[in-house]
Amino acid sequence: MCCYQGAAPLLIPFLAEIGHICPSTHNPADFVLETLATEPEASAQMSELCQNGKLCRKLDRMTFRGGRKPVLHSDDSIQRIFVEHVAKEQLQKMEFPTTFLTQFIILTKRMFMQSRRNSVTLWIQLAHHLVSAVLLGSIFFLVGNDGSAPIVNFKFCISVLVFFMYTYIMIPVLLFPMEVRMLRREYFNRWYGLKAYYAALTFSSLPVMLFFGILFLGITYLMSGQILEWDRFILFVIYGILTGICSEGLGLAVGSAFDATNGSIIGPATAAPLLVLCCYGMGFGPYIEARMKALMSLSYLRYGLAGLSIALYQKRPLMECSQDFCLYADPTLLLRDVGMATDTYYMQIVGLLVFIFIHRLIAYFVLRYRLTSEFSNKFMSYISKFLKYR
Structure with a gap:
């Protein structure tokens, strides 16, 4: 009371x-x-x-x-x-006794300090990215310029996408509900505003994601034998990081609405159909139905996968062919058959940025709703009961 x-x-x-x-x-x-x-x-x-x-x-x-x-x-x-x-x-x-900028600076410093002090989490993330990068690079070792196995390299792009999707969805799904409990107490005491907290939360997660993401992508890019061109590698990194940021926003939305137990179910269940939509059309890209194209445009993973594929295959010379005939030695044929022939760099970046904004906005309003005095715990209890019965 x-x-x-x-x-x-x-x-x-x-x-x-x-x-x-x-x-x-x-x-x-x-x-x-x-x-x-x-x-x-x-x-x-x-x-x-x-x-x-x-x-x-x-x-x-x-x-x-x-x-x-x-x-x-x-x-x-x-x-x-x-x-x-x-x-x-x-x-x-x-x-609030202080301005938005003051709150943002203090909260950002606090979050950086918490991350630095929680060194165990950083070491776990480092080990996770290194081990996953080495395993993925070993599975797709030197397939990047092999004209006889372009589909295998396309699967490499899907694997990179899945890594960024599940890694950065599950981290906030599992950890953010504990943060919400502390946030509710401090916000109720009017120490700071939700906008400042949310901006600091978004900003403070970027350096860690950039460092570990570039490390993972650099190892996998080299081990998989992709063409060594700086512009391609930079685009590959940009699409991977944007996919991670978008996935983190989706994880924050789930973590803001549910506890860790229910969120660990809702998070993967939400991502699974998006993953199915992003891979649709392999082998018959030019013949994808209009309604399926509309559904695929609702999956941010489609933009991420198209961006990764375009970075590796668009405007590049013929791939090396160790056999008498390699159908996909010309990369444009592969992009055609997976339905990405007309996609461009900028369209994928804009699509990912739009979904980043949508996911973060949803997470913000869900969190704001939970923190307002009008929030009803009965609503969340009904959802929990529904999930248990399911």
């Missing part, structure tokens, strides 16, 4: 309205604690009058936008305290 949510100068008149006069020699905060400890019914009174902390938080929106009067469940005297005696500037100060 929240007994008071507002500016410090308004605490004494608020207490007076419920019949508890704070002596002039008393500290108001101590007086509140003494009152709550000695008179149990006072907590229920105070919580009811401030609507369990909703009143002040909703007042700015209800009072000053459009000139609408606030709809309060308390009596006129409480409305007078919070409406007539509080200026708009004071309301803004009640929200």
